[in-house]
Amino acid sequence: MAVGIFDSGLGGLTVLDAVAKRLPDLPLVYLGDSANAPYGVRTPDDIYNLTTSATQRLFDAGCDLVILACNTASAAALRRMQEGWIPTDKRVLGVFVPLIEALTERQWGDNSPPREVDAKHVALFATPATVSSRAFQRELAFRAIGVDVEGQACGGVVDAIEDGDMILADALVRSHVDALLRKMPEPDAAVLGCTHYPLVADVFQDGLGPDVKVFSQANLVAESLADYLERHPTMVGPGEESAFLTTGDPKKVSSRATQFLRRKITFEAA
Numbered sequence: 698m699a700v701g702i703f704d705s706g707l708g709g710l711t712v713l714d715a716v717a718k719r720l721p722d723l724p725l726v727y728l729g730d731s732a733n734a735p736y737g738v739r740t741p742d743d744i745y746n747l748t749t750s751a752t753q754r755l756f757d758a759g760c761d762l763v764i765l766a767c768n769t770a771s772a773a774a775l776r777r778m779q780e781g782w783i784p785t786d787k788r789v790l791g792v793f794v795p796l797i798e799a800l801t802e803r804q805w806g807d808n809s810p811p812r813e814v815d816a817k818h819v820a821l822f823a824t825p826a827t828v829s830s831r832a833f834q835r836e837l838a839f840r841a842i843g844v845d846v847e848g849q850a851c852g853g854v855v856d857a858i859e860d861g862d863m864i865l866a867d868a869l870v871r872s873h874v875d876a877l878l879r880k881m882p883e884p885d886a887a888v889l890g891c892t893h894y895p896l897v898a899d900v901f902q903d904g905l906g907p908d909v910k911v912f913s914q915a916n917l918v919a920e921s922l923a924d925y926l927e928r929h930p931t932m933v934g935p936g937e938e939s940a941f942l943t944t945g946d947p948k949k950v951s952s953r954a955t956q957f958l959r960r961k962i963t964f965e966a967a
């Protein structure tokens with residue numbers, strides 16, 4: 698019984714933490730591809746190849762259901778994976794849909810036609826690959842009409858977080874928020890469309906001001922996973938052990954992860 702959680706690096710730990718709190722008895726196998734992070738500056742083909750090999754590693758670890766806790770992989774690779782790569786007895790879910798359902802005030806899996814929603818001006822903060830894929834706008838258009846989305850590609854933030862340089866991450870977030878506000882001075886809502894960004898969510902909120910509702914994915918993904926597993930209990934795979942796997946240096950990655958989650962995390966080589 699294990700569910701796989703994948704990210705290019707450490708950002709997906711924000712999702713893992715929320716899932717572990719919501720479903721404490723569920724074994725989770727986390728895989729961070731730190732050796733190849735960041736994905737956000739890679740080509741779609743590159744992201745597809747890296748994401749499929751990481752997902753296969755999680756299938757091999759006994760996970761029948763894998764969450765791509767990485768917006769960049771969800772945006773650039775998931776659709777192509779669903780079109781032919783995923784075996785029929787496995788499932789791979791992304792992190793966009795739960796967020797967009799929350800933004801558009803929908804229940805999980807409500808597929809009714811698009812309608813008007815409260816948020817009219819939405820700021821999207823994400824990696825360059827996610828912003829240029831326009832996957833967020835595509836998923837949003839299935840559910841809402843009349844929403845203006847302004848994307849801000851936040852170059853450098855993921856590298857700074859992976860390096861544990863939170864002073865640099867803070868400064869970069871402030872300059873990306875300023876750049877966004879120059880293009881869209883009064884957003885109603887902001888989406889943190891990268892799973893690394895909750896680690897600096899207070900900096901985004903501070904820069905945007907208290908009137909902007911900031912949507913972050915971790916809890917939304919955890920709730921929608923709980924709902925999914927209730928409807929599809931057999932998708933919990935045969936694995937029974939939780940594990941943290943990395944393609945990077947396990948010692949370095951363990952120490953950063955422990956610093957971020959404020960509890961001891963021990964990674965092993967993938």
Ligand code: DGL
Binds near residue numbers: 766769827855890
């Ligand atoms: N956490 C990934 C995301 O949600 C990070 C991206 C990267 O590796 O650039 O997009």
